[in-house]
Amino acid sequence: MILLSWNKLLCYTIEETIYVDKKASLVNAIKEHGFSIRDIYTVTQAVARFTNVNSITSDQKITVSVNDDNFLQSLSIMDGVNNHKIIATRTGDGFFVTKLVKLPDNMVFPIQEKFYHRDISPIFVENIIAKKSKLSDDLPKYKVFTASIHNSLYNTARNLGIHPNSIIKMVEAIEKQSSINLNKLSKNSKLETVVEFDPEENVNVLCFAILDNGSNNATFYNHEFRDGQRKVVNLDHYIGNGKGFVSPVDPSIPISSHYGNRYHPIKRKKSFHKGIDYATQIGTPVYAASEGEITVLSKSTSYGNLIKIKHQNGYLTLYAHLSKFAPNIKSGANVRKGELIGFSGDTGMVTGPHLHFETLKDNKHINPLQVLSNRSNFDISEIRNIKETIMNVRSVVSDAK
Numbered sequence: 001m002i003l004l005s006w007n008k009l010l011c012y013t014i015e016e017t018i019y020v021d022k023k024a025s026l027v028n029a030i031k032e033h034g035f036s037i038r039d040i041y042t043v044t045q046a047v048a049r050f051t052n053v054n055s056i057t058s059d060q061k062i063t064v065s066v067n068d069d070n071f072l073q074s075l076s077i078m079d080g081v082n083n084h085k086i087i088a089t090r091t092g093d094g095f096f097v098t099k100l101v102k103l104p105d106n107m108v109f110p111i112q113e114k115f116y117h118r119d120i121s122p123i124f125v126e127n128i129i130a131k132k133s134k135l136s137d138d139l140p141k142y143k144v145f146t147a148s149i150h151n152s153l154y155n156t157a158r159n160l161g162i163h164p165n166s167i168i169k170m171v172e173a174i175e176k177q178s179s180i181n182l183n184k185l186s187k188n189s190k191l192e193t194v195v196e197f198d199p200e201e202n203v204n205v206l207c208f209a210i211l212d213n214g215s216n217n218a219t220f221y222n223h224e225f226r227d228g229q230r231k232v233v234n235l236d237h238y239i240g241n242g243k244g245f246v247s248p249v250d251p252s253i254p255i256s257s258h259y260g261n262r263y264h265p266i267k268r269k270k271s272f273h274k275g276i277d278y279a280t281q282i283g284t285p286v287y288a289a290s291e292g293e294i295t296v297l298s299k300s301t302s303y304g305n306l307i308k309i310k311h312q313n314g315y316l317t318l319y320a321h322l323s324k325f326a327p328n329i330k331s332g333a334n335v336r337k338g339e340l341i342g343f344s345g346d347t348g349m350v351t352g353p354h355l356h357f358e359t360l361k362d363n364k365h366i367n368p369l370q371v372l373s374n375r376s377n378f379d380i381s382e383i384r385n386i387k388e389t390i391m392n393v394r395s396v397v398s399d400a401k
């Protein structure tokens, strides 16, 4: 296991200039810098009042300023054609205020050939050179890196030589599929990655990552599904140990109430419990038990925030008391087995946070444990494909240890 410590690498540039060589959208021009999706969206909206954010050209020079935690503080766009400067500055409430400043006539703007210009600290350059010379005689295809995160996830991954596109996919996966807040990473956060070295491009492409923030972790594989789609997802939830329906939450979370007759905790009488309860904390990721179509996405008095998914062969699953729905999840959407659909919570009629999970076959309730253990409707070759990716990653990690 290679352990890299970057204690001395805290001297990052506070202000950076971004040059665009032909045409780019503002989002594409700044997203390699590891800002949160929310910040990118908010700042883009803020400057859209004064410029076409979908078409930034080489006449427009973008400057961003960030604090130590890589939080975007301000963004300005110098417009050489219109001779003005647009400045968006972060306000206390997380939004940006924009102003337009007229510039003196005949101002000259430097044009840079490179798309993205980033100042690199000298220590970082040395490390890159050291890494390159080591790789030259015997090129290992896969490498395992573990690094403490001192600055931002983006900068740490960048220092490991991971390609920006890979990092953006990982950042998006973490923001969409886990409950880890990248803007509030603890001091002992750690990133473990398996990367594949691409000698032609001289870059490391991310195959696998675990982000551990001390109390929580998020696991991701960069996997190509059999339909050709490449996704950065947690594959462990897709195979569910070979069982039919996968667990809607991390399988290690205990069941706090089983299916069947029980004494109702709120109604205080004997009643039939139509599902099982998982003892989840608020914000625990909830996954689709199998592939299907979201038929209900609503708020109910008893069930709280509720999702229903219709599956093949007359099966239906129900997920209740959610704190929120996952981004991009809407009624009518098709989901894959193991795809993140929401986060558990305590909405509706509850005594405390948990996930209430029901399964129905032909509109009749059945014990979810029966489905989770017996049924299998997952394409066998896809399972093999997923397992292969997981096995590859595991063997690379164990070789390195």
Ligand SMILES: [Zn+2]
Residues within 6 Å of the ligand: 257, 273, 275, 276, 277, 355, 356, 357
């Ligand atoms: Zn329940």
